[in-house]
Amino acid sequence: MVYFMTSSKDEACGTVCHGNVACQDCSLHQLCLPVGLDSADLALLDRIIRRRRPLRRGEYLFRAGDPMRAVYAVRSGSVKTFTCSSDGDEHVTGFHLPGELIGLDAIGAAVHPRSARALETSSVCEVAYEGLEELSMKIRGLQRQLLRLMSREIHHDETMMILLGGMAAEGRLAALLSNIAARVGERGFSPRAFHLSMSRNDIGSYLGLAVETVSRLFTRLQAEGLLSVQRKQVMIHDPDRLRRLAGVCGDGAYQSR
């Protein structure tokens, strides 16, 4: 199993792939599709899930235009989704951490509208969509969780729209970092110190900023003592101030620029 020989440096969340664990034994149990299912239901769910061999950094999970046959759950590592513009360069639409579902935007047209590739060595569960639809009719908890996850995705994307439409560069980066910190935290790792698996280019593309701007912002935030960063390793010193920069108030409302 040569695939598992990835350096720890190459793992964003520290999650190491342990081969073919069933949903039942998966540590992402309480974040992913299985939330609220009993072990009988989990056994049914397992039947429509295929654990693929891990993807190496840069490998495609699927490409824009591929027919949609499954949705995917990240099990370890991280994945980005993106479109290519006519002149060839990418626009990143999302970064996906373990426990998160990819491909939910493809259900409507039965075709994947974006491409997905691994940001680092990553393993992924493939959930046959037909089976998922079928099972959701039988297992109330599964349907509920699927709808919940899709709803959250909508909410997250709306939040990004507000961010991109209403906040200046600094706020955008602060929001992304706060968001990643929170998600890393939910997965049981320190929200204060983590590894960014994506390049500055990807960050810029996601936030609608030039790479140079992203780089300058990191330098600025570091100078202001909010965080320290070297290369891809980030340490957050003042999470509250970072969140305030990101425009989130106590009540979750956003402040305009």
Next chain:
Amino acid sequence: MVYFMTSSKDEACGTVCHGNVACQDCSLHQLCLPVGLDSADLALLDRIIRRRRPLRRGEYLFRAGDPMRAVYAVRSGSVKTFTCSSDGDEHVTGFHLPGELIGLDAIGAAVHPRSARALETSSVCEVAYEGLEELSMKIRGLQRQLLRLMSREIHHDETMMILLGGMAAEGRLAALLSNIAARVGERGFSPRAFHLSMSRNDIGSYLGLAVETVSRLFTRLQAEGLLSVQRKQVMIHDPDRLRRLAGVCGDGAYQSR
């Protein structure tokens, strides 16, 4: 029934509210939740739907923070969804035409994350969420359509993210106008000439632009002969060129700025 005495000028899509039509007899049948249901199923669906009295322009359908008990389908008129920033001004997250569902972003947290208010006199169907979850377990076609609509919403929001993150002001407005034109067209009205029910302010907020910029863009697009606009009435003269400005190529890919 004083509510139905709205001037035709006040209706974005020309759809006039006809009172308590059942889903079966609704002209939005093939766009809304009922897609693919037979009349027995439609009768069941009708039982969880309440037709509310029409909203007048500016009336709230729900407010950010309200507990989520239902999702809503626009029946006539149009509705905007938005958040308020801490200093009180709005950020618009969506415009919703007849047949479109509102409140799908609230399922995850069981609380509405945004507010919704009518842009003009509008009628709306209230779909009790608990009933919808229940019924989707029984009616395969309903589940399928609900998932499809949510997936399309995700796809649409991603497209907006790409737009806001990657395109200049002109492209953003062109994209919005093309999009509205297409949706108006799907609803059986002319995609070449329509009424914008939202203010320049709303458009600016939605596109992440200042009102003044929106105004100047309209003037510029008109000067270039792409469209003519007076007040809220828009006539598109060159839909292809507009779509090209919006950055959409034949294959649906986007071009960067």
Next chain:
DNA sequence: CGCTTAATTGACTCGTCTCAACAAAAGTGG
């Protein structure tokens, strides 16, 4: 028919992009 709100237009400012150079990693092959 005034009053208020919405839309337009102009002048000026500023944030972010672009272009360009350079530095530091990270691969690549002898």
Next chain:
DNA sequence: CCACTTTTGTTGAGACGAGTCAATTAAGCG
């Protein structure tokens, strides 16, 4: 294992698109 190339990230200087402020006009609305 080291020299070389390529990729990725950082920094600086200048340009420009879109924001802000301010004034004016045009619509709605009571």
